[in-house]
Amino acid sequence: MRIHPNLFRKLAAGVALPPGIAFPSDDASAPLGLLSKCPAYAPTPLVDLPELARVTGISQVSVKDERERMGLGSFKALGAAYVIADDAVKTGAKDLQTALRGQTYVTASAGNHGMSVAAGARVFGAAAVIYIAETVPESFARRLAAKGAQVVREGQDYEASMVAAAHAARVNGWRLLSDSSWEGYTDRPWRLMQGYLALMAEVADQIADPPTHIFVQAGVGGLAASVAAYARKIWGDAPGIIVVEPDAAPAIAASLTEGRPVTTSGPVSTMGRLDCKEPSLIALKGLARDADVAVTLSDEAVARALPRLAAHDLETTPSGGAGLAALLLSEPHRKALRLDERSHVLAFVTEGPEK
Secondary structure, eight states: OEEEGGGOHHHHTTOOOOTTOOOOOOOOHHHHHHHTTOTTOOOOOEEEOHHHHHHHTOSEEEEEEOTTGGGTTBGGGGTHHHHHHHHHHHTTOSOGGGTTTTOEEEEEOSSHHHHHHHHHHHHTTOEEEEEEOTTSOHHHHHHHHHTTOEEEEOSSSHHHHHHHHHHHHHHHTOEEOOSSOBTTBOHHHHHHHHHHHHHHHHHHHHOSSOOSEEEEEOSSSHHHHHHHHHHHHHHTTOSEEEEEEETTOOHHHHHHHHTSOOOOOOOOOSOGGGOOSSOOHHHHHHHHHHOOEEEEEOHHHHHHHHHHHHHTTOOOOHHHHHHHHHHTSOHHHHHHTTOOTTOEEEEEEOBOOOO
């Protein structure tokens, strides 16, 4: 584990980005309004783990459990599907089930984002094409196909499959729906991140006392930035916000350290959904303002934590458990993150176990 202490907000706020990059939204009303009309929507549980709090020497651990989100198995169900629903409503069509007939959404994914694209496209009459890297498990490819998506394997990593998806969008006139953002591509990822705010609006209703610390995973950074933006809106400066990444893909930590977007390199991580070597620019702008510190974890550290999470009925993947894995490391690391017997940690189990 490596803690990057130079990332405290007052030092990181000067990150240099291209013009036109917006901060993430902190207004959950639009996604909540659409979700209220969706029969598959229900808030996911916030669970307390008193035994985990005891063994880590803190007061309370609250975990937002996203493993059953809308039948898709991860928080990603709130993102791409929300953008597609928003697109459908904006057509003004009376029959939303056919509002996007003739349209094709294309993206790259390590699985969960692609599931959200595929599910959303199917509901509103569109087609979905999902590019996945060679390293993505075949089980995810089968799940995507079962949702009606065309699955294309391309490249050795997420970044290569993203290049292929963007090329396909240009050549075919398809709608690119990435969970990342870059110069010239910001509208759909900004709305996608807005969808994640529904998760934090639920937390605000469920939690009795504000947390002192928030541990949140980052791949390209979309979830982390949305969580951080909403936390600052409702709780101000009080919580310490800790962003957790694989040490094989420290894109957020490296970018905030250098004050500019950085493309990192490294081996393939078992935290596959977090193994993103480039940050989303919208997410980076938000985290430079709102996050306090970044933590990078080894695959081995997360692997050691997973059985402990399963013992608390929170079976998940390395990606899904990385936030809590950062809490479960040694006492010196916890002290460095200013955790003590008064601390209340909010964390996220972001996806269910592999199927």
